[in-house]
Amino acid sequence: MAKGKLNYSIDRSTGVPPFLQIVEQVKDSLHTGRLEIGDHLPSVSEVVKMTAVNANTVMKAYRELEYAGIAQPIQGVGTVVTSLPMGANPQLLEIYQSRFEALITQARQDGLDWEPLQHLTGNIIREMKLMEGAGESDKGRSGYKDL
Amino acid sequence: MKAIKVEAVTKTYRQNKALASVTFEIHKGAVAALVGENGAGKSTLLHILAGLVRPDSGVTEVSGSAPTQDWKWLSRIGFVDQDASLQGGMTLNRYSKMGKDLNTPWNEDLLLARCDQLKIPSGRPIKQLSGGQRHVVAVLLALAKEPEVMLLDEPLASLDPISRRTLLGILLSQAYDKSTTILLSSHLVSDLERSCDYLVLLSGGSVVLSKPTDEILGTHYWITNSDKNLELIRQMCDAETDYMIELDSQILLSTTNHEIVNLTGAKPAGLEEIVIARMSSSPIFTKQAQTER
Numbered sequence: 004m005a006k007g008k009l010n011y012s013i014d015r016s017t018g019v020p021p022f023l024q025i026v027e028q029v030k031d032s033l034h035t036g037r038l039e040i041g042d043h044l045p046s047v048s049e050v051v052k053m054t055a056v057n058a059n060t061v062m063k064a065y066r067e068l069e070y071a072g073i074a075q076p077i078q079g080v081g082t083v084v085t086s087l088p089m090g091a092n093p094q095l096l097e098i099y100q101s102r103f104e105a106l107i108t109q110a111r112q113d114g115l116d117w118e119p120l121q122h123l124t125g126n127i128i129r130e131m132k133l134m135e136g137a138g139e140s141d142k143g144r145s146g147y148k149d150l
Numbered sequence: 151m152k153a154i155k156v157e158a159v160t161k162t163y164r165q166n167k168a169l170a171s172v173t174f175e176i177h178k179g180a181v182a183a184l185v186g187e188n189g190a191g192k193s194t195l196l197h198i199l200a201g202l203v204r205p206d207s208g209v210t211e212v213s214g215s216a217p218t219q220d221w222k223w224l225s226r227i228g229f230v231d232q233d234a235s236l237q238g239g240m241t242l243n244r245y246s247k248m249g250k251d252l253n254t255p256w257n258e259d260l261l262l263a264r265c266d267q268l269k270i271p272s273g274r275p276i277k278q279l280s281g282g283q284r285h286v287v288a289v290l291l292a293l294a295k296e297p298e299v300m301l302l303d304e305p306l307a308s309l310d311p312i313s314r315r316t317l318l319g320i321l322l323s324q325a326y327d328k329s330t331t332i333l334l335s336s337h338l339v340s341d342l343e344r345s346c347d348y349l350v351l352l353s354g355g356s357v358v359l360s361k362p363t364d365e366i367l368g369t370h371y372w373i374t375n376s377d378k379n380l381e382l383i384r385q386m387c388d389a390e391t392d393y394m395i396e397l398d399s400q401i402l403l404s405t406t407n408h409e410i411v412n413l414t415g416a417k418p419a420g421l422e423e424i425v426i427a428r429m430s431s432s433p434i435f436t437k438q439a440q441t442e443r
Contacts, residue, residue, distance in 0.1 A: 015343060015344060020367075021344050048326055052319045052320070052322070052323040053319060054315075054319065055315050055316075055318035055322055055344065056322075056344045056345065058326040059347050059364075
């Protein structure tokens, strides 16, 4: 994936609060390696101008990232990524991305439709997480579940 | 600090009561939305705040003083009416020169950069621009004098979705960068949900709701209209602060009680749904519901 400036896209129809959408998009970019330690997050002013989201929303998202230990505001520099989210491993993720892609391509060729496929993967992850007793450990501090 | 204060303001045009005791306050640097059905009194209120209409009674304060015709106060206020009329023969470049002679400060560079961003030709006579573009030009001119308070009547109404987003972005960044307070009226609630941090809802000349957007979104829920849920609401809600609107199959409940939210399986309501429900029916307060049943 091309490394470049992060562009948040806020979708209002998802029901996920805009500030959490920003938090998730930053985390997502860190998981996939599009964003690395030392990279700058776009400034509040830039985000406000690009997305027409209220400045308070962006500041709330950045505070949340700071609280999670992922980003730090640095005087005169901006908000900088200081560590990866828990469990992030971009290299391993890349390997598994191609593995999953191969498997999904196979399933498509065998005639499985997108929707059941999506349900299937979602269900497998949900059930295995339950069995592992996970889900508790990575629940967001803000109290929103199912992210 | 408050940038706008409105206290018990009333206005009647002949027989028509336009505003019946309106009270609310807006923080400095806030981006506030003024929402309400047609004829709710939004334009009257904005005209009063801009000093163009005198209220029958009540107190208003904008940017530290009551609206006047004094140039010192006027230089701190930006106002763009619903049908802002600009002289058709003049180009934006000429308007900007005129603005520079009449106003201090005047941010010409930012004005022209923003025109570029919105693809508005600054060398063309205003009358050759589209209706939407003309309105954008009026808003950008008002922003160029870097007012402390911007009052905008329907600034988004005639714009396509992309220009709408761009203009909102421009307004929001001016609010953030210069601590400009913005009060804008609009029907496009879905755009306001992400952009405005405060909402004033007018209905029939009165304020129905005046709160930070986050607080509104965090306290309004949809609940299935069933006897069991109604009973729970009756038992657990605070009649002083909570209210509900009973619709056919659903109840819109406003509460800060998280226990009842969990017990009833309530789902958070969107701003547009809340606004529509609050505009179309008056809430039943839980105390009232208790005695009625």
